[in-house]
Amino acid sequence: MTDWSQLHHAYGTAEDVPGLLDAVSPAANDSGWTELWSRLCHQGTVYSASHAALPTLRDMARRWSPTDRQMPILLAGAIAAGTDQPYGEQDPHVVYASEMCDLAQLTEEALGDPALGDDPGTYVYLLAALISFEGVKVWGEQLDGLNDGEYEVPCPSCSAENFIAFGEYGCFSTTDSMYMNETAAKKVPLRPADASTLEGLAQRLHRRALADGQTAVAHKLTYVFGEAQCTECDEVFSVAEAITHRWDA
16 A cells, blocks of 8 residues: 655645545646646656556546547656656656556547547547557657647757747748747748658558557648758758757657
8 A cells, every 4th residue: 555655746645645546537727637647747857756646547448438538648748758867766658567558458448439539639649648558758748749739849959949840830940039029030941741651650640640540740840851951051850850969869
């Protein structure tokens, strides 16, 4: 039995966590989720209590329907992906291997929920959770850039910060952080990957998005796994490699 008094979260000892877990409902607007996120995954940081909560979050997801289980999956996915562990916690993929396997399967079911067709944002978060449970580095935390329509990465040649935009303002690279305004900043069109040439994780994510009817997500993935040109030195580089280099712990 877990001794929560010996565990810690963002604000101290974790005796309050079991009560919060017991009281929370599937509703995304339940304030209990805000309290749990604040304690267990505060700005991406995870703690001993965060990992200890994984079995309960798994059990919640088991009890609830694919539509209702989104909140425990998303929190568990963020915990699994969290690399900021200031107290040197154990690898949850080793300590909670069984829970990770179960959560991955439950997430697969949630991703197949027809209701997600109108909610590509949640689909991306669930997809990130899935690969987090599988132990995929970087992308469990960074895939949500698909929802933002932007990544900020350094050019591998000159280190200039490039904004890789693929949203409502167009699909281009620029060094102007205010590119959403009408400026004279240099913008160079992105070079999306040919879907037929994608391999590995890129191929898997793209095929999965198409199979789930998430064509907009699949289209964005071709930019994330395509190329960009630095607007300072004109170096052409892989967007995905630049993302991985920046955030690979």
